[in-house]
Each structure stands twice: as C-alpha cells, then as structure tokens.
Amino acid sequence: MVKHLTIPTRAGVLAAVVAIALIYAQRPLVAHDGYVLCSPVNTKSIYTVDPRNSVVECVLVRGKKFVASGSLDEVKVKRTWYPWTEKVKYIPKGSIVVPGLGDSHAHILEYGKTAQLELEGTKSVDETVKLVRQHILSNPDLLGDKSRVIFGGGWDHMSWSTRQFPTSKDLDSDPVIRGRRVVLQSKDCHALWVSLAALDTCGEIPSDIEGGVVVTDVNSNPTGVLLDNAQELLKLPHPTEDELRSRFLTTVKDALSYGLTSIHDAGLDPMSLDFFEREVAREKSLPIRIYAMKHFDEQELYWGNTTIPYSGAANGWLSVRSVKIFADGALRTGGAALHHHYHDNPSTKGFMRLSEDVLVSVIPRFLKDGWQVNVHAIGDRANGLVLDAFESALKDANVTALRPRLEHAQIMTKEDMERLGGLGVIASVQPTHAISDMSYAEDRLGPSRVHQLYAFRSILNSGTRIALGTDFPVEEMNPFKTFYAAITRTTVSGQSPHGRGGWFPEQCLTREETLRGMTIDPAYASFTESTLGSIEPGKLADLVVLSQDVMRVPVDRIMETKVVATVIDGKVVYGDL
CATH class of the missing domain: 2.30.40 (Urease, subunit C; domain 1)
Incomplete structure (x- = not known):
C-alpha cells in the first residue's frame, strides 16, 4: 500500500x-x-x-x-x-580535576575558635605561655577588658621535652595573664588547660567524675587540666551569635581554599547544630555542604524517637541523620580505653566515657529509630565494646542499611578488624593522626601492641569501607597532608620511627584508595553517594582543580599542591576557571 x-x-x-x-x-x-x-x-x-x-x-x-x-x-x-x-x-597545563573533596570527621566551629589563638607546634610550656601573653598584648579589646574569656588551642604536651601536663600556675605566673579566664584546648580536644580564674568557675570540684579526670597534684589539689567529661565542669558565658558566625566563616574560608566541598561535623560542641540550623533559616542556604552529627548526652532524655532525621535541607546543603556518641577518651591524653594498661603508665588502662550498659542500650534504639550511629572509639577495649553493641543491634535493625560508623577506630584487635568488615560498619579514620602519634606511640602502647594502631590496610582488607578525614582542628585541615600521610606514613620531611620507608609501611593505602577515601567514600558514609563524590552524569557538579597531578607526582612534591578552583553546584566558590 x-x-x-x-x-x-x-x-x-x-x-x-x-x-x-x-x-x-x-x-x-x-x-x-x-x-x-x-x-x-x-x-x-x-x-x-x-x-x-x-x-x-x-x-x-x-x-x-x-x-x-x-x-x-x-x-x-x-x-x-x-x-x-x-x-x-x-584547565592549566599540569593540573587535574577531581571530585569535590570531603572531610569525614571535623569540628567546624571549634576550628574557627582555635584559630583565634593557635598553639600548635610549641615546644615547651614557657613558649606556649608567651604566645598567650602576646595574643593579649596585641588585641586592645582583650588587654583592656579582663572579664573577656581568652580561648586558644593546639598545645601538645607530648611534643614537649617534659611530656608533663601544664598547670594553671604556669599561666598565672605571667602578670599580663594573671587574673584572666584563659581556656586552652589540647591538640586532641580531649583536655583543657585553664587559668586559676577559669578554674574557679567550676565551683566545688567532685572527687570522682565518670568518664573524665581532673588532674591533681600530690595534695589532691586541681592543677588546671581537665580531661574529657571533666571539661564540662567549666561555667563560661555562651558565645554570641556574631562570635559563632565569625568562627564559622573562618572555617569555611579555609575549607574552600583547600578544595573541601563537604564536611562531616562530628558533634564535639552541641551548639554547632543549633547554629547551622539558624544559619540556614537566616540565609536559606550554607556556603559549604555540612553533614552534621547530633550530639548525644546520656544525662538528657532519649530523643531518637521524638526527633526526625533529615537529609539535604537548604537545597542539599545540610543533613542531620546521625548521632555522635563518645565511647572513650584519646591516646595522647591517656584516656583511650585499652584491654591492658598503658606501657608508659601501668597504673591505668584509660577509661570509658560511657558505660557498656549505656552503649548496649542506646545504640540499638537509635538504629531502630532510623539514625546512623557514629561512635568515637580510640582504644581496643572501646572499639570492641562498640562493635559488641552494633552486633547485638542486628536483632532489631538492619545495621548495614543504616551504615553505622566507628569514628577513629585507632587501636583494634585483629579479631575486631575482621568483625568490622563482616558487620558492614564504616571506619572513619584520619591518616594525619598516624604521622602525629607515631613518635610516641610505641612508648605509650609497647612493642607488642603498637602494630594495631592505625592499621588502615588491615581494616580495608577486612572488607570495611574507609572514609578519610582530618579531625580538624586536632590536625591540619589541609587534605593534601591527609593524602600524603595515607600513602607514605612519614612526616612531610620523609621521616618515621621505621625510617624513610614509612611507619609500618604495609599499612599504607594506594593513591587510588586514598582519593576514593576523600571523595566517594565520605559521600557513602553520609548517604549521598547518588548525588556527590564522583564526576558522573546526574550528580551535583562539585569539583576541584588542583595545580598538579597528585596521582602521579613524586611523593615529596604532594605537599606543594594548590587549589586552582573549587566548584560547588557548578559555580566557582574559590579561585577561577
């Protein structure tokens, strides 16, 4: 037809x-x-x-x-x-493009707060006190008003020759500092060094604090250092909204300049989330993507069934669907909970900040109510107890679907590393912690246990997904140092206790694994792998242009890398294209 x-x-x-x-x-x-x-x-x-x-x-x-x-x-x-x-x-010759970088564990407002007075790198108590004195003298508002609280952070007694905690008297021995409320956060954020005037705000100090320690002298008098839960004894005025916003913008400015497009805020300060939500309400957006972990306080009523998790508020810029729980303290300040005593301090095994009963009770409830549970666990005992709680939670919730996370997973037994992969628990780890701690690690843990510390390759081989971060301000925000540390396990000058080949070099990650750990794996750890973490059609256009090819350049040149441009949602937010 x-x-x-x-x-x-x-x-x-x-x-x-x-x-x-x-x-x-x-x-x-x-x-x-x-x-x-x-x-x-x-x-x-x-x-x-x-x-x-x-x-x-x-x-x-x-x-x-x-x-x-x-x-x-x-x-x-x-x-x-x-x-x-x-x-x-x-893009310029020699440069490369990678997906927008994610930091899977950081503290946004604390970074901005610490930036006011940075104490990282000091070599003695006296040098640190001099920095505090200079800070006061160079700020007329502080110098003329003794009622102002002075904040700073980054001091590290393990890098001082004495390796002893400082005292309030060390601060008050300086006439410019004397009588002022000075609060200085330690490098690992698990200790506060305070002046006498700040210590006085604690009121009557109890003899025993669950999950914390007030360091005392031979006469049982407080010396001016508060560990872990003892930090909550301080009674200081809340920061103003302007102060919080200044801290926030300080962090964002630095983050974008380093190519970070998303940050997982690990809930160290419960004020953070309230501020982020107010900022969204005020600005209708945020200048960087934030995956916020809601703070858990065992003294508060359980809120997992009365608060609804949410993802992608403010056009995808803010998500709150996880809870952050602290299981123990930190290795640097001796609070990590170990199965056996510290090699350099046989009188202690560290301590749990929460009891085993609380972990076993609370973790399954949060998972059942739809919350991702992210638990700070440093010591091998703490990691084991948390995995016990995750394992028991399988009776009531699909743990794998809810992607629970171990934050740090620093010291683990071989059996627990294998269990980690079988349970589908994510390991949120920080490579720069390894190169910071390796100088004192064997003294602290002893030769038979130190190989269990920062065993990234063993954890990855167990089938566990690894998300990389910095824990800033504990470590530098610089993601290229994260990249360098993961693949070399040496200082930036190429040194380690085991020589230039790296500290336990068998635990190094490959460049490909490290790049994935800084992009798609943090996206997976925050339930955003369908929209972020890789350059694929349909995903949000977050990318970074780097000045050189970190996947190929010699390792001693990695730290020279600069960010040419940072792009979020297709728009340049730092640098230029």
Missing part, C-alpha cells in the same frame, strides 16, 4: 518554526550557567572516581549538575544547539 504524504505548505513550515521559537523563548536561557571543562590538549586529567576509576578528557556542567564526561567529541553530543551554547574551558 502506498501511503499518501502530506507536504507542508510554506505557511505551515513558518507556523511550526514560530511555534518552536515561542517554546524556546519561554525557556530560561541556561547557556551561561553551563560549560565544558577540559584537560589540556591531548591529555586526560579529569579523575572521575566512578566505579571504573575512569580518567577522561572533558566534563560537561549544566546548571548544578554534571551532564556528560568523556572526550570533547563525546561531550559535544550532549551540548545544546543554541548559538550561545556552553563555552569550552581548559
């Missing part, structure tokens, strides 16, 4: 063209918020971190999302036919 074809008239064709034109005239002109980003000619330098770890020539960004990746010809197929279509932009 021959079909009759209807030949459109000239008027009909014109009418059709006009109709199509009207349709496109009503569409928003999106061309100028789209672009093709390409490697230098004849190179592939865009690391997508997709399931195949593909490295491609170009990526097409349109609006807030990645639309296509591949060669320029492949990407062109996806481009619009507009005469004002997307521009092709080329």
Whole structure:
C-alpha cells in the first residue's frame, strides 16, 4: 500500500518554526550557567572516581549538575544547539580535576575558635605561655577588658621535652595573664588547660567524675587540666551569635581554599547544630555542604524517637541523620580505653566515657529509630565494646542499611578488624593522626601492641569501607597532608620511627584508595553517594582543580599542591576557571 504524504505548505513550515521559537523563548536561557571543562590538549586529567576509576578528557556542567564526561567529541553530543551554547574551558597545563573533596570527621566551629589563638607546634610550656601573653598584648579589646574569656588551642604536651601536663600556675605566673579566664584546648580536644580564674568557675570540684579526670597534684589539689567529661565542669558565658558566625566563616574560608566541598561535623560542641540550623533559616542556604552529627548526652532524655532525621535541607546543603556518641577518651591524653594498661603508665588502662550498659542500650534504639550511629572509639577495649553493641543491634535493625560508623577506630584487635568488615560498619579514620602519634606511640602502647594502631590496610582488607578525614582542628585541615600521610606514613620531611620507608609501611593505602577515601567514600558514609563524590552524569557538579597531578607526582612534591578552583553546584566558590 502506498501511503499518501502530506507536504507542508510554506505557511505551515513558518507556523511550526514560530511555534518552536515561542517554546524556546519561554525557556530560561541556561547557556551561561553551563560549560565544558577540559584537560589540556591531548591529555586526560579529569579523575572521575566512578566505579571504573575512569580518567577522561572533558566534563560537561549544566546548571548544578554534571551532564556528560568523556572526550570533547563525546561531550559535544550532549551540548545544546543554541548559538550561545556552553563555552569550552581548559584547565592549566599540569593540573587535574577531581571530585569535590570531603572531610569525614571535623569540628567546624571549634576550628574557627582555635584559630583565634593557635598553639600548635610549641615546644615547651614557657613558649606556649608567651604566645598567650602576646595574643593579649596585641588585641586592645582583650588587654583592656579582663572579664573577656581568652580561648586558644593546639598545645601538645607530648611534643614537649617534659611530656608533663601544664598547670594553671604556669599561666598565672605571667602578670599580663594573671587574673584572666584563659581556656586552652589540647591538640586532641580531649583536655583543657585553664587559668586559676577559669578554674574557679567550676565551683566545688567532685572527687570522682565518670568518664573524665581532673588532674591533681600530690595534695589532691586541681592543677588546671581537665580531661574529657571533666571539661564540662567549666561555667563560661555562651558565645554570641556574631562570635559563632565569625568562627564559622573562618572555617569555611579555609575549607574552600583547600578544595573541601563537604564536611562531616562530628558533634564535639552541641551548639554547632543549633547554629547551622539558624544559619540556614537566616540565609536559606550554607556556603559549604555540612553533614552534621547530633550530639548525644546520656544525662538528657532519649530523643531518637521524638526527633526526625533529615537529609539535604537548604537545597542539599545540610543533613542531620546521625548521632555522635563518645565511647572513650584519646591516646595522647591517656584516656583511650585499652584491654591492658598503658606501657608508659601501668597504673591505668584509660577509661570509658560511657558505660557498656549505656552503649548496649542506646545504640540499638537509635538504629531502630532510623539514625546512623557514629561512635568515637580510640582504644581496643572501646572499639570492641562498640562493635559488641552494633552486633547485638542486628536483632532489631538492619545495621548495614543504616551504615553505622566507628569514628577513629585507632587501636583494634585483629579479631575486631575482621568483625568490622563482616558487620558492614564504616571506619572513619584520619591518616594525619598516624604521622602525629607515631613518635610516641610505641612508648605509650609497647612493642607488642603498637602494630594495631592505625592499621588502615588491615581494616580495608577486612572488607570495611574507609572514609578519610582530618579531625580538624586536632590536625591540619589541609587534605593534601591527609593524602600524603595515607600513602607514605612519614612526616612531610620523609621521616618515621621505621625510617624513610614509612611507619609500618604495609599499612599504607594506594593513591587510588586514598582519593576514593576523600571523595566517594565520605559521600557513602553520609548517604549521598547518588548525588556527590564522583564526576558522573546526574550528580551535583562539585569539583576541584588542583595545580598538579597528585596521582602521579613524586611523593615529596604532594605537599606543594594548590587549589586552582573549587566548584560547588557548578559555580566557582574559590579561585577561577
């Protein structure tokens, strides 16, 4: 049968063209918020971190999302036919593109607070006190008002020759400091060194504090150092909204300059989440993606069944669907809960900040009510008890689906490492902790136990997913130091207790594993792997342009890496394209 074809008239064709034109005239002109980003000619330098770890020539960004990746010809197929279509932009020669970087464990407001007076790197008590004195003298507002509280952080008694805790008297021996309330956070954020005036705010100090220690002298008098839960004894005025916002913006500014596009805030200060939510209500957005862990306090009523977890508020910038629980203290300050006594202090095995009964009771309840449970656990005893609680929770909840996390997972028995993978628990670890602690680790743990510390390769081989972070301000925010530490296990000068080959080099990660641990794995750990963590069509266009190829350059050049541009939702938020 021959079909009759209807030949459109000239008027009909014109009418059709006009109709199509009207349709496109009503569409928003999106061309100028789209672009093709390409490697230098004849190179592939865009690391997508997709399931195949593909490295491609170009990526097409349109609006807030990645639309296509591949060669320029492949990407062109996806481009619009507009005469004002997307521009092709080329990154500088030698540079690369990676997905937006994530930090899976950090403390946002604490970083901004510590930045007021940074004490990292001091070599003695006297040197630290001098920094406090100089800070007061150089700030007229502080100098002229003795009622102001002076905050700082980063001191590390383990890097001092004495390796002894400082005292209030050390601060008050300086006439400029004397009589002022001074509160100085330790490097690991598990101790406060305070002046006499600050110590007086504690009132009557109890002789015993569950989950904490007030350091005392031979006469049982407080010396001015408060460990873990004892820090809560201080009674200080709450920071103002302006002070909180200043701390927040300080952190964000530095984070974007380092290529961070998302941060998991680990709930050290319960004020943080309240501030983030107020900031969203005020600004309708945030300048960086935040995955916030809600603070747990065993003294409060259980709230897991009265508070609803949420994801992607403020157009995907804020998520609150996890709870942060502290199981024990820290290795540096001797509070990590161990199975056996400290090698350098046989009088203690550390301590739990929460009892085993609380862990076994609370963890299954939170999981059953739909919360991801993220537990700070440093010592091998603490990690074992937390895994016990996770394992028992399988009776009431699908633990794997809720992706519980061990925050730090620093010292673990071989059996618990294997159990970690079998349970589907995520290990949220910090490679820079390893190179910070390796100088004193064997003294603290002894030769038979030290190999269990920061055993990243063993944990990964157990089938566990690893999400990498810094724990800033405990360590530097710099993600390139994280990258360097993970693959070398040496100081940035190439040293370690085991020589230039690295401290327990068999525990090193590969560059590919490390990049995934800083991109797609933090996304998985925050339930956002379908929208973040890799450069794939349909995902949000978060990316970073780095000044050099960290996947190939010699390790001694990694720390030279700079961020050329940071992009969130397709828009440049730092640097330039």
